[in-house]
Amino acid sequence: MPPKAAKGEYIETDTGNKISRRSNIHGTQHIILGGKTVIQTDAVIRGDLYRLPGAHPSSSSSTTGDSGEPTPAPAPAAPNTPSVAVSIGRYSYVSKQAVLRPPSRLHRGVHSFYPLKIGDHVFIGERAVVEAASVGNHVHIGCDAVVGSMAILKDFAYVLDGAVIPPGMVVPSWCVVGGAPARIVGEVGEGYGVEGAEGGLARERYRLVGR
Amino acid sequence: MSRPFPYTYISCPCVERPVSDPSRKKETSPRKGSSQPAPEINDNDDEEEEKDFDPRSPRANFSLYPPEQLLYCEDCHQIKCPRCITEEIVCWYCPSCLFETPSSMVRSEGNRCARNCFSCPICTAPLAVSTLENVSGSGSQQGPWVLSCGYCMWTTLDIGIKFDKPTNIRNQLSKMTESSRGRQMSRAYGDLKSPLSPLATAYSTVDGPEVPPDDGKPPADEDPAVLGPDARFAALKAFYRNQLSETSASPNDPLGTDFGAGFSSPGALNRIMSLYTSSTLSGLYGGNSKKSKPKPLMMREAQTASEGLKLAASDAEDTIIQRMASDDCGWEGLASSEQRVFQFPEARFVEDLLPLPTLLRTKRSKRCKSCKHILVKPEFKPQSTRFRIRLIALSYIPLTTIRPLAVSPSSGVTSSTTLLAAPTPDLNALQPLQPIQILLTLKNHMFDPVRVTLGTPSVTPGAVATKVTILCPQFDIGANSDVWDEALQASNPADQRSSRSGLTGGYEKVAEAGKVWDKGRNWTTVVLEVVPGLLERKTGTLNTKEKKDEEDAKDARHARDATSDGGWSDSDENETTPPPGHGLGLETQSSPAPAQPDEDVLEIPVFVRMEWDSENQMEQPVAKGKPEMVKRELAYWMVLGVGRIEY
Structure with missing residues (x-):
């Protein structure tokens, strides 16, 4: 496609997102990008897997009606607001062929999706599959890593290449996880995340894209 | 967690200065240098030049740390690596529920x-x-x-x-x-x-x-x-x-x-x-x-189930x-x-x-081992990522970034093609004997301007002799002014970018000896000219012991990179797959593998000495009213991992 190539590989939005024309983004109305986010070629973002507005209130009403006690239902969204499937913060970077998919869970017989929240300055490596419930700021997810459903990666977590984070795992801040299933294998240094150093290269990375 | 190219490691000076032996008179590393007279500095320099840092020596590899892991003690005026600190537990928390x-x-x-x-x-x-x-x-x-x-x-x-x-x-x-x-x-x-x-x-x-x-x-x-x-x-x-x-x-x-x-x-x-x-x-x-001491009773073993016998x-x-x-x-x-x-x-x-x-984890505060000053003190709460005290080396030593300069073909290629597709050399396959230029940027994070002197052995140690020349070994870096200035500075980022990318306008910039390549408010870029050495195939010169040492050291570095203090001992992490050809004997001439693992990695040791004038702190016993300017000096070796030489 020579004409497209002449237009440039990336679409730059008003808020500075650089999105590859060859990325596969589904359900764009359910995706929020915080700005200055890079989405590279063949990255897949499944915004179409949002929580159905009909599914959740029925299940929640049934449970509250039956049990009668305040069961801790995780984050019941208001039914009127358009549900967000994926939200990504600023200066985050989705590499080639990475897959972002909202987590799902079988909750009282109802299979429903939950939003995938990704923070700022997050790096997601090539061919990584992310199904986390939340990914904090300054998180590094290595190439070929798999982040299981409903996992939580806190700020400054570091996922080594090829790690498989089992579903529901919580990775605390500053921890390095690796292996399959992933375990905490160490901690990053205190200087991790300083601008310009390891973990703080998001702005530089953004700047170099598309140039 | 071996890093991709290019990377920087910094050698903590403690490797030459045993912590356990403070009575040692002769210090080979110029450590404090707060107000050292010039000749002494030169002395130290000469000593340093006598023994260049060898990033391949097994011992040196244990002192090399990624810069973000290093701390800085303001009392000792020295870089502190994880070996130079003590830790104290601030709190225990469960990594799963974070309580x-x-x-x-x-x-x-x-x-x-x-x-x-x-x-x-x-x-x-x-x-x-x-x-x-x-x-x-x-x-x-x-x-x-x-x-x-x-x-x-x-x-x-x-x-x-x-x-x-x-x-x-x-x-x-x-x-x-x-x-x-x-x-x-x-x-x-x-x-x-x-x-x-x-x-x-x-x-x-x-x-x-x-x-x-x-x-x-x-x-x-x-x-x-x-x-x-x-x-x-x-x-x-x-x-x-x-x-x-x-x-x-x-x-x-x-x-x-x-x-x-x-x-x-x-x-x-x-x-x-x-x-x-x-x-x-x-x-x-x-x-x-x-006399009053009775005959001691004999100890016996457990005899009943209630005593724990099974x-x-x-x-x-x-x-x-x-x-x-x-x-x-x-x-x-x-x-x-x-x-x-x-x-x-x-x-x-x-x-x-x-x-x-689940095994609990800890948050720990860190102290300097020699002066007991606290270097890192995290917030008490497990979920917090903030620090009350955090003296990291990155806010003192210049932040080093390296970037290959686009290859400038000496033969007559039109400038338009070089502009469009100026090929940067592939760092994973550097061509031997083909000179490349590397931009070495040092960014100052201190509020004082710094004078930096770089030194490097002209030929890298190790089996592969790579020639390295720093075109401008001595330069200044400006002070890091406050954030507002930076914001104002960033208002014309286009100009900054273009100058940094090495292509100013239509003509191509040429690296000159003795001149800095580029300079910003608090950063300076100089050019390193590197001629990667020819990788000799299967010379039988290295005996196996040397090889083993080196391999151990490499392993140690990888293991340290993923500092394995986790609750689980991960056996997978420790397994390093031997590279192809390893262990097959050095005599096999046909195999194209390098003689020893990672021999083809081009690592350049660079000695950095920085001098700056800073306000005298309270701890100095100079009883004068106004803050006196003190000359400070810090010197360390760093290792630039440039790339892998193709063979």
């Missing part, structure tokens, strides 16, 4: 999460509490609950355990495991107290200060397997404690309680007192104490072997050694494995 555990509870209950956090005994993944009643609506959520692993699909149903309520699973489990195994509920001290806790010992002292208990209690009033492993441990410990205190009852026996001094504080006190009395008093008053059944091993050999056990039914490490010793089969409460 804090008070340290008193850690001491009494052990360092495992007391809530619902468990890890899978099969695969170590975290277990989730889930209900068996998965029907919607009708269930009212009263169904039995199980722990299930989302990774290997193991559940506690596999070992026949269900829970009545989804909370306080740890207690439920401990009750079940004690009772379900045909053992009655362990007595007072058995309910999963940490066996090392002082509380447990306090318990056991209460019920056992009496004379040998073999006649106090009927020996086998219960069946012999009455105690669970934890209770048995506590019983045994109590028993031996009593034995120790009884057999060393005489206070004049200074060595009697040596063995037990660690865990019986009365015994320790006895021992200390007896040291004084036996040495001084007995010396003063003659031998009365010797007699192995005579056919125990036979039954185990038969179970192993039976068809329904098989290879899958046996617990692996990794799984058994964390279980009770008698767990041999997969059915014996219990879910493991």
Whole structure:
């Protein structure tokens, strides 16, 4: 496609997102990008897997009606607001062929999706599959890593290449996880995340894209 | 976590200065240099030049750290690596539920999460509490609950355990495991107290200060397997404690309680007192104490089940072997050694494995080992990522970034093509003997301008001789002014970018010797000219020992990169696959692999010396009213990992 190539590989939005024309983004109305986010070629973002507005209130009403006690239902969204499937913060970077998919869970017989929240300055490596419930700021997810459903990666977590984070795992801040299933294998240094150093290269990375 | 090219490692100067030996007079590293006269600096310099830093030496590899792991002590004016600091625990928290555990509870209950956090005994993944009643609506959520692993699909149903309520699973489990195994509920001290806790010992002292208990209690009033492993441990410990205190009852026996001094504080006190009395008093008053010393009782071993004795059944091993050999056990039914490490010793089969409460982690503050000043103090709360004190080296030493300069073809290629597709050299396949230029940017984070002198051996150490020239070895970096200035500076970023990319306008910039390549407010870029050496194939010059050393060092560095202080020892991490051709012998001329692993990695040692004037701090004993400017100096070796030479 020579004409497209002449237009440039990336679409730059008003808020500075650089999105590859060859990325596969589904359900764009359910995706929020915080700005200055890079989405590279063949990255897949499944915004179409949002929580159905009909599914959740029925299940929640049934449970509250039956049990009668305040069961801790995780984050019941208001039914009127358009549900967000994926939200990504600023200066985050989705590499080639990475897959972002909202987590799902079988909750009282109802299979429903939950939003995938990704923070700022997050790096997601090539061919990584992310199904986390939340990914904090300054998180590094290595190439070929798999982040299981409903996992939580806190700020400054570091996922080594090829790690498989089992579903529901919580990775605390500053921890390095690796292996399959992933375990905490160490901690990053205190200087991790300083601008310009390891973990703080998001702005530089953004700047170099598309140039 | 080996880094991709290009990378920078910094050698902590402590490698040349043994911490344990402060009396050493001659310091080879120019460490403090707060107000050193110039000739002395030169002296140090000469010394440094005598022995260049070799990034390939096995010893040096242990001192190389990524810059973000290094701290800086403002009192010692020195870089501090993890070897130069001490750590103190700020708080304990569970990595799974992120709740804090008070340290008193850690001491009494052990360092495992007391809530619902468990890890899978099969695969170590975290277990989730889930209900068996998965029907919607009708269930009212009263169904039995199980722990299930989302990774290997193991559940506690596999070992026949269900829970009545989804909370306080740890207690439920401990009750079940004690009772379900045909053992009655362990007595007072058995309910999963940490066996090392002082509380447990306090318990056991209460019920056992009496004379040998073999006649106090009927020996086998219960069946012999009455105690669970934890209770048995506590019983045994109590028993031996009593034995120790009884057999060393005489206070004049200074060595009697040596063995037990660690865990019986009365015994320790006895021992200390007896040291004084036996040495001084007995010396003063003659031998009365010797006469009064009774014959020490013999220590005996545990004899009853209540004392913690467990007699192995005579056919125990036979039954185990038969179970192993039976068809329904098989290879899958046996617990692996990794799984058994964390279980009770008698767990041999997969059915014996219990879910493991998650090990707690710590937040730690860090102190300088030599001056005890605090370098890192995180916020107390486990979830917080902020620090009260954080003196990292990155805010003092210049931040180093390296970038290959686009290859400028010396032959006549039109500038338009170079502009469009100026090929940057592939760092993973550097062409030997083909010069490349590398932009070395140093960014100052201090509020004082810094004068930097770089030095490098003209030929890199190691088997592959790469020629390195720093075109401008001495330069200044501006001060890091405040953020507002930076914001104003960034208002014309386009100009900055273009200058940084090395293409100013239409013409191509040419690196000149003695001139900095580019300069910004607080950063300076110089050019390194590198001629990668020719990789010799399979010269038999390196003996195997050298090779092994180097490999060990590499392993150590990789292991350190992923500082393995995690609760689990990850065996996968430590396995480094030997590179192709390794171990096949050096004589195989046909194999195209390099003579030793990572020999083709181009690492350039660079000596950095920075000088700056800073305001005198309070600790200097110069009693003058106004702040005096003091010349400071810091010097260290760093290693630039440029790339891999193609062969």
